[in-house]
Amino acid sequence: xxxDLAIQNAQMLLVLLLAPLLTGFVRKVKARLLRRRGPPLLQxxxxxxxxxxxxxxxxxxxxxxxxxxxxxxxxxxWVAASLVPTFGTGLLFSWSADLIAIIALLGTARFFLxxxxxxxxxxxxxxxxxREAMIATLAEPAMMMIVFTxxxxxxxxQLSSLAGFMLSSGVGLRxxxxxxxxxxxxxxxxxxxxxxxxxxxxxxxxxxxHEAMVLEYSGRHLALIELAAALKLLLYMxxxxxxxxxxxxxxxxxxxGAQLQGFAAYLIKLAAGGFLLGLFETMVxxxxxxxxxxxxxxxxxxxxxxxxxxxxxRSL
Amino acid sequence: MSLASxxxxxxxxxxxxxxxxxxxxxxMASFGTLTLLLAxxxxxxxxxxxxxxxxxxxxxxxxxxxxxxxxxxxxxxxKAGLVPLHVWLPLAHPAAPSHVSAxxxxxxxxxxxxxxxxxxxxxxxxxxxxxxxxxxAAGGGTAVIGILYALMQTDLKRVxxxxxIENIGLIFVGLGLALAFDAAGLRTAGALALTAAxxxxxxxxxxxxxxxxxxxxxLTATGERQMxxxxxxxxxxxxxxxxxxxxxxxxxALPPLNGFVSEWLVFQxxxxxxxxxxxGLKLLVPAVGALIALSAALAAACFARAFGVVFLGRAxxxxxxxxxxxxxxxxxAMAVLAGLCVIxxxxxxxxxxxxxxxxxAVTGARMPAQDSIKWLSIVPVAESRSSYNGLLVFMFIxxxxxxxxxxxxxxxxxxxxxxxxWDCGFPDPSPATQYTAASFAQPIQQVFxxxxxxxxxxxxxxxxxxxRPARIDIEMHDPAWEFVYTPVAAAVSFxxxxxxxxxxxxxxRYLSIVFGALVFLLVVLxxxx
Numbered sequence: 004x005x006x007d008l009a010i011q012n013a014q015m016l017l018v019l020l021l022a023p024l025l026t027g028f029v030r031k032v033k034a035r036l037l038r039r040r041g042p043p044l045l046q047x048x049x050x051x052x053x054x055x056x057x058x059x060x061x062x063x064x065x066x067x068x069x070x071x072x073x074x075x076x077x078x079x080x081w082v083a084a085s086l087v088p089t090f091g092t093g094l095l096f097s098w099s100a101d102l103i104a105i106i107a108l109l110g111t112a113r114f115f116l117x118x119x120x121x122x123x124x125x126x127x128x129x130x131x132x133x134r135e136a137m138i139a140t141l142a143e144p145a146m147m148m149i150v151f152t153x154x155x156x157x158x159x160x161q162l163s164s165l166a167g168f169m170l171s172s173g174v175g176l177r178x179x180x181x182x183x184x185x186x187x188x189x190x191x192x193x194x195x196x197x198x199x200x201x202x203x204x205x206x207x208x209x210x211x212x213h214e215a216m217v218l219e220y221s222g223r224h225l226a227l228i229e230l231a232a233a234l235k236l237l238l239y240m241x242x243x244x245x246x247x248x249x250x251x252x253x254x255x256x257x258x259x260g261a262q263l264q265g266f267a268a269y270l271i272k273l274a275a276g277g278f279l280l281g282l283f284e285t286m287v288x289x290x291x292x293x294x295x296x297x298x299x300x301x302x303x304x305x306x307x308x309x310x311x312x313x314x315x316x317r318s319l
Numbered sequence: 320m321s322l323a324s325x326x327x328x329x330x331x332x333x334x335x336x337x338x339x340x341x342x343x344x345x346x347m348a349s350f351g352t353l354t355l356l357l358a359x360x361x362x363x364x365x366x367x368x369x370x371x372x373x374x375x376x377x378x379x380x381x382x383x384x385x386x387x388x389x390x391x392x393x394x395x396x397x398k399a400g401l402v403p404l405h406v407w408l409p410l411a412h413p414a415a416p417s418h419v420s421a422x423x424x425x426x427x428x429x430x431x432x433x434x435x436x437x438x439x440x441x442x443x444x445x446x447x448x449x450x451x452x453x454x455x456a457a458g459g460g461t462a463v464i465g466i467l468y469a470l471m472q473t474d475l476k477r478v479x480x481x482x483x484i485e486n487i488g489l490i491f492v493g494l495g496l497a498l499a500f501d502a503a504g505l506r507t508a509g510a511l512a513l514t515a516a517x518x519x520x521x522x523x524x525x526x527x528x529x530x531x532x533x534x535x536x537x538l539t540a541t542g543e544r545q546m547x548x549x550x551x552x553x554x555x556x557x558x559x560x561x562x563x564x565x566x567x568x569x570x571x572a573l574p575p576l577n578g579f580v581s582e583w584l585v586f587q588x589x590x591x592x593x594x595x596x597x598x599g600l601k602l603l604v605p606a607v608g609a610l611i612a613l614s615a616a617l618a619a620a621c622f623a624r625a626f627g628v629v630f631l632g633r634a635x636x637x638x639x640x641x642x643x644x645x646x647x648x649x650x651x652a653m654a655v656l657a658g659l660c661v662i663x664x665x666x667x668x669x670x671x672x673x674x675x676x677x678x679x680a681v682t683g684a685r686m687p688a689q690d691s692i693k694w695l696s697i698v699p700v701a702e703s704r705s706s707y708n709g710l711l712v713f714m715f716i717x718x719x720x721x722x723x724x725x726x727x728x729x730x731x732x733x734x735x736x737x738x739x740x741w742d743c744g745f746p747d748p749s750p751a752t753q754y755t756a757a758s759f760a761q762p763i764q765q766v767f768x769x770x771x772x773x774x775x776x777x778x779x780x781x782x783x784x785x786x787r788p789a790r791i792d793i794e795m796h797d798p799a800w801e802f803v804y805t806p807v808a809a810a811v812s813f814x815x816x817x818x819x820x821x822x823x824x825x826x827x828r829y830l831s832i833v834f835g836a837l838v839f840l841l842v843v844l845x846x847x848x
Contacts, residue, residue, distance in 0.1 A: 055727070055730065055731035058732055058735060058736060059732075060736055060737075060741075061735055061736070061737050062739070062741070063737050063740065064551065064554070064633055065737075066553040066554060067553075067557070068553060074720045075716070075720060077719070078715075078717075078720035078723060079716055081719045081723075082716055082719055098706045098708070099694075099706075099708035099711040099712060100708070100712055101705045101707060103583055103586055103705075104574055104707050107573060107574045107582075108574055110572075110616075110619060111568070114568065114573055117623045117627065118623055118626060118627055121623075121631045121632055121754065122631045123632070123740045123742075124631065124740075124750065125740050125741075125746065125752075125753070126752050126753065127742055128754075129632075129758065129759065130754065132623070132754070133758065133759040133760070133761065133762055133763075136624070136759070136762075137620070137762035137763050137766060139620065140613065140616040140617050140766075141616075143612055143613070144612040144616060146612075147612035148608075148612075151589070151590065151605055160590065160705045161705055164704070218741060219740060219742075222731075222732065222734075222735070223727050223731045223732065226731075227723065227727070293766070296766045303609070307605075307609065310605055314593070
């Protein structure tokens with residue numbers, strides 16, 4: 004019990020500490036692929052500290068919701084990220100929220116982000132909020148189809164049991180799982196506001212979505228929102244890793260050695276994921292906003308196809 | 320009930336729109352009553368015994384049971400607001416005074432749900448496997464179309480009325496699942512689905528009442544229902560806006576509030592669908608799951624829009640600028656309901672246990688008792704499968720938020736100052752430059768509306784140098800009116816136009832018609848096997 008609690012707490016701290024590093028790593032990879040030197044790996048930490056030291060400039064008609072939202076967005080994202088298995092499946096509170104609840108927690112964070120974008124009453128806040136709402140309406144059904152496919156495969160929506168099932172030899176190579184993986188990567192790209200859906204580095208007004216919503220934020224509020232965004236990226240990477248590449252995950256009752264081994268495997272998976280994301284982002288161009296429905300519609304179709312295949316293969 | 324509420328709809332009867340709302344309402348209510356009366360007539364059978372016990376004992380052929388199911392679905396669906404029988408609801412609910420709208424949306428539509436459960440689950444006998452199909456299809460379609468309608472509205476109370484339709488759809492999905500599981504003999508799965516539906520009935524009653532009360536408070540404070548003439552109310556009505564926000568989050572199915580729990584239970588029931596023996600259902604149920612996920616995401620967008628446009632931003636009219644908080648009694652009524660929303664979300668196990676006896680009486684099984692599970696989690700089937708703990712999630716969020724706040728206030732800079740909005744360097748003092756309800760929904764209208772409502776945008780852009788303003792007009796078609804009601808109305812008016820000739824005949828002709836009808840009926844009786 005004490006050991007499990009320690010694992011859970013370690014996981015909470017780990018995601019918090021690793022998230023900016025992952026963001027920095029992706030930026031570094033992208034810069035190197037463009038033959039630039041790029042910012043140092045630790046730059047996101049420095050950015051956060053700098054933001055924390057700065058004063059907050061609030062817009063004149065910002066309400067209490069504008070000041071509370073960053074804390075709520077950060078807290079819900081952090082809770083969601085600490086419930087996804089990273090290095091071991093023995094999370095003490097894993098049963099308190101299953102995969103559907105974790106996705107819904109991210110939905111809560113997004114709800115408040117959209118409201119915060121509308122709070123000051125500027126045109127850019129509104130444009131970001133309305134586009135984010137549109138992307139969410141497309142991404143969420145696709146995500147739910149993926150969850151259905153995985154849950155029907157494993158007979159559970161509980162992430163620990165899911166990872167345990169995937170780790171056991173009973174799965175094999177499944178077409179439907181492969182389709183779900185592709186769909187999940189597409190949804191993850193959309194949810195994390197990466198290219199080709201949105202560009203995290205842009206400040207070109209008419210193309211931004213996420214950045215437009217947080218345009219009025221500054222100082223410690225902005226630090227929290229940036230950290231939450233980094234956590235969300237880490238969460239999606241951990242989700243993909245624990246559901247589709249669970250190798251090296253420490254089982255629930257493992258001792259310290261296995262946990263450390265799981266940790267090393269996790270770092271390798273993150274590095275691979277970050278590298279692939281950076282590579283993908285340098286290879287594609289950002290798409291027009293109304294092409295997003297086709298992109299996410301394809302993810303939805305893949306999810307649906309995966310599930311139908313599962314039914315067909317079950318009955319044979 | 321229909322007549323009394325008709326009088327309430329007509330409370331402000333001098334308004335042209337309200338008269339039309341009252342007319343459509345009374346026509347649809349009569350139609351619903353007609354089908355239900357027919358259904359009860361068939362249920363009672365040839366003996367004409369209208370006691371429930373006698374109806375249960377009747378044996379019916381599958382065809383008659385199917386016809387009965389169709390009649391009941393039409394009757395209760397028209398009273399609850401299933402698409403395409405919903406047209407009266409968004410007219411009638413906003414027309415009534417706000418507290419009456421809360422009653423109509425929150426409670427009266429649920430009476431239809433009760434009627435459906437009573438007749439189909441209790442009186443109609445053992446279900447056939449396909450009974451769930453029309454219910455599921457109607458529910459899933461209603462959920463998505465209802466919330467899409469809601470997103471296209473700019474009248475706050477109409478948004479709420481259309482969202483009622485969406486929630487009714489979700490409830491009927493739960494009922495359809497319960498029917499399908501029951502027919503397949505999967506009692507516990509059926510109990511789970513019925514619990515989800517009844518839980519959502521309770522939830523919708525709670526948050527929709529708050530939302531209508533809140534809309535009433537806004538109406539009292541500003542005299543406005545048009546969202547595009549409101550804005551910035553969070554500064555003038557802080558308590559109302561906080562409670563409204565809680566209800567918006569709850570209806571958008573966000574954890575740790577109550578709307579999420581019932582949605583989660585529906586998803587858990589959907590995940591049991593591979594156990595169903597029939598292929599049609601196996602494929603239909605996951606598709607309905609996708610529809611439910613879509614409607615949940617659209618609901619979150621819809622209520623972010625409603626709250627954002629009405630309460631956030633800058634005031635778009637002088638009435639919104641002068642708004643004052645409403646009186647204490649109205650606030651406490653909303654606050655009590657909001658408290659119940661939070662409690663039902665945090666300790667859903669108690670609600671599930673409370674629903675348990677009802678579910679057991681209807682389906683003969685119930686979900687496992689939740690009060691013995693550690694730490695007040697809820698477990699639909701087995702813990703290794705899925706579990707959810709609203710209390711812990713709530714505590715985690717509260718703890719991490721306060722942890723973050725604590726560390727930031729210890730370590731980070733406290734300095735803050737007020738300045739004009741940044742807006743990327745182009746702030747415009749006019750509140751008209753904000754996003755409006757219509758512009759917020761435009762991307763969604765572009766993606767879904769072009770298909771469902773055949774929405775077209777007509778942009779009139781003057782040539783450079785011309786002084787007239789640019790205009791954008793959005794053309795939308797209501798599929799329910801165009802494909803169902805207009806043809807029906809045209810047919811009725813055609814037939815009545817023909818029958819008009821029979822109205823001014825001589826007494827001889829009337830007598831011969833009566834005589835002919837008598838002979839015809841006697842012949843029919845004589846030939847009836």
